[in-house]
Amino acid sequence: MASPSSPDQAGADPWSDLLADNRSVLDRTSTAERVADALRQWIIDGRLRPGTRLSEHSAGKALGVSRNTLREAFRLLVHERLLVHEFHRGVFVRVLDADDVTDLYRTRRLLETGAIRAASDIPQERLAAISSAIAAAEEAAAEERWLDVGTANMRFHQAITALAGSPRADEIMQQLTAELRLAFHATSALRRFHEPYIELNRHIARLLTDGDLDAAAHALDEYLTTAQRQLLDAFT
Amino acid sequence: MASPSSPDQAGADPWSDLLADNRSVLDRTSTAERVADALRQWIIDGRLRPGTRLSEHSAGKALGVSRNTLREAFRLLVHERLLVHEFHRGVFVRVLDADDVTDLYRTRRLLETGAIRAASDIPQERLAAISSAIAAAEEAAAEERWLDVGTANMRFHQAITALAGSPRADEIMQQLTAELRLAFHATSALRRFHEPYIELNRHIARLLTDGDLDAAAHALDEYLTTAQRQLLDAFT
DNA sequence: CGGTAGCGAGTTGTTCAACAATCCGACAAG
DNA sequence: CTTGTCGGATTGTTGAACAACTCGCTACCG
Numbered sequence: 277m278a279s280p281s282s283p284d285q286a287g288a289d290p291w292s293d294l295l296a297d298n299r300s301v302l303d304r305t306s307t308a309e310r311v312a313d314a315l316r317q318w319i320i321d322g323r324l325r326p327g328t329r330l331s332e333h334s335a336g337k338a339l340g341v342s343r344n345t346l347r348e349a350f351r352l353l354v355h356e357r358l359l360v361h362e363f364h365r366g367v368f369v370r371v372l373d374a375d376d377v378t379d380l381y382r383t384r385r386l387l388e389t390g391a392i393r394a395a396s397d398i399p400q401e402r403l404a405a406i407s408s409a410i411a412a413a414e415e416a417a418a419e420e421r422w423l424d425v426g427t428a429n430m431r432f433h434q435a436i437t438a439l440a441g442s443p444r445a446d447e448i449m450q451q452l453t454a455e456l457r458l459a460f461h462a463t464s465a466l467r468r469f470h471e472p473y474i475e476l477n478r479h480i481a482r483l484l485t486d487g488d489l490d491a492a493a494h495a496l497d498e499y500l501t502t503a504q505r506q507l508l509d510a511f512t
Numbered sequence: 513m514a515s516p517s518s519p520d521q522a523g524a525d526p527w528s529d530l531l532a533d534n535r536s537v538l539d540r541t542s543t544a545e546r547v548a549d550a551l552r553q554w555i556i557d558g559r560l561r562p563g564t565r566l567s568e569h570s571a572g573k574a575l576g577v578s579r580n581t582l583r584e585a586f587r588l589l590v591h592e593r594l595l596v597h598e599f600h601r602g603v604f605v606r607v608l609d610a611d612d613v614t615d616l617y618r619t620r621r622l623l624e625t626g627a628i629r630a631a632s633d634i635p636q637e638r639l640a641a642i643s644s645a646i647a648a649a650e651e652a653a654a655e656e657r658w659l660d661v662g663t664a665n666m667r668f669h670q671a672i673t674a675l676a677g678s679p680r681a682d683e684i685m686q687q688l689t690a691e692l693r694l695a696f697h698a699t700s701a702l703r704r705f706h707e708p709y710i711e712l713n714r715h716i717a718r719l720l721t722d723g724d725l726d727a728a729a730h731a732l733d734e735y736l737t738t739a740q741r742q743l744l745d746a747f748t
Numbered sequence: 749c750g751g752t753a754g755c756g757a758g759t760t761g762t763t764c765a766a767c768a769a770t771c772c773g774a775c776a777a778g
Numbered sequence: 779c780t781t782g783t784c785g786g787a788t789t790g791t792t793g794a795a796c797a798a799c800t801c802g803c804t805a806c807c808g
Binding site: 542543544577578579580581599600601602 | 761762763764769770771772
């Protein structure tokens with residue numbers, strides 16, 4: 277149903293656009309991908325703790341999919357570094373070590389400060405996306421929903437990366453932030469880890485709207501350094 | 513066989529090193545990954561042209577693996593963007609468009625110039641890796657093996673990225689270069705595309721050894737701009 | 749007592765066969 | 779020339795089967 281048969285009612289122009297949108301939505305109905313989406317969300321939410329083993333048999337039965345399909349989903353998440361696959365031993369939710377955290381921040385610094393420096397003539401909508409993320413973080417903080425604060429905070433950094441205008445950079449950043457969640461959950465304990473950064477985010481956003489890219493990049497660099505140190509300290 | 517039971521023969525030290533090497537070789541013997549490696553190499557070499565369709569049945573029979581295993585390999589390469597998967601239609605060797613090329617260079621610029629700027633006190637071995645890549649390119653160029661020139665050229669850029677000292681950045685860069693091969697093969701025709709850049713690479717390497725990071729980053733930026741334009745032009 | 753060899757249960761790696769869902773080209777009808 | 783419709787071919791997904799492997803347990807031996 278909803279077939280493209282219903283014809284020339286009004287001689288409309290904007291057709292192929294609408295089609296392109298729906299295509300991407302309808303096409304992506306693969307069971308393996310949906311399973312991967314679910315698992316990813318569980319990991320990000322912390323419902324699956326790092327180190328947890330995911331047995332193919334039980335996980336497959338729990339999700340109602342076949343073992344083969346589940347394996348396809350596992351492959352996807354292994355490639356995203358959310359799971360690790362040990363040959364003949366199974367897949368586990370990844371547990372990050374200090375080196376991982378260090379590298380994660382190193383890469384983020386590369387991407388985010390690079391995105392700022394590469395940006396010139398920032399479009400209004402990109403600034404709006406940044407502000408929106410900060411506002412969401414503030415709102416969540418006011419209601420003490422710290423997990424959501426973390427999510428909004430990540431959205432802020434993704435919006436920063438988006439300044440580069442590069443789909444690939446965006447995707448890489450998305451993966452990095454998902455990975456970073458593993459670190460948060462590994463340390464756990466700190467529910468208020470994100471709070472102090474909201475104000476800093478505001479500051480950076482202000483520098484960006486003022487067009488002072490260099491100062492913004494510098495502030496972000498410092499931000500990342502202190503955040504990294506704080507996370508590493510919590511790692512004991 | 514080769515079990516760690518054989519004990520204290522000689523009080524040898526260099527054991528775990530040798531183990532770590534072989535472990536990575538022996539452990540990762542997954543059929544799917546080996547299939548993916550083979551396919552990846554074929555794509556990079558240009559033996560599988562962009563747009564080629566890979567039917568599960570025939571490809572599986574050709575490689576002597578089951579359909580399920582082949583699917584796992586496909587998933588891997590789809591995630592690396594070397595293949596595209598269209599639902600219920602099959603997998604194809606990816607064909608890049610102009611936007612892809614633009615974005616590829618945008619991301620490279622982010623990573624490579626960022627790596628240079630982030631580097632301070634470049635270790636000797638990293639400089640050696642860069643020089644080695646250039647030397648390999650010169651050698652291949654002298655013998656007119658242009659495909660190898662391209663490979664060496666990519667190695668140069670990977671060595672540049674390695675200045676950041678980030679495993680993740682390295683891996684991202686490796687993926688980007690593999691993807692870029694698709695563009696080269698899509699345009700084909702230009703066998704001498706890489707040649708003029710060897711000298712430029714030398715120039716950048718010299719700036720790096722002199723410690724003039726800013727100039728190096730700037731030169732690389734220009735390099736990428738012209739390379740991008742040239743590739744886009746060849747795209748017609 | 750310590751270590752080690754081997755057994756066995758459970759899990760993963762891989763293949764195979766089957767069926768449902770879907771795409772594609774061809775052919776017929778308007 | 780467009781629009782249904784049909785059938786073959788391919789993909790999506792499942793379930794079962796067997797081989798290969800890991801891990802904990804036990805019994806054996808020094």
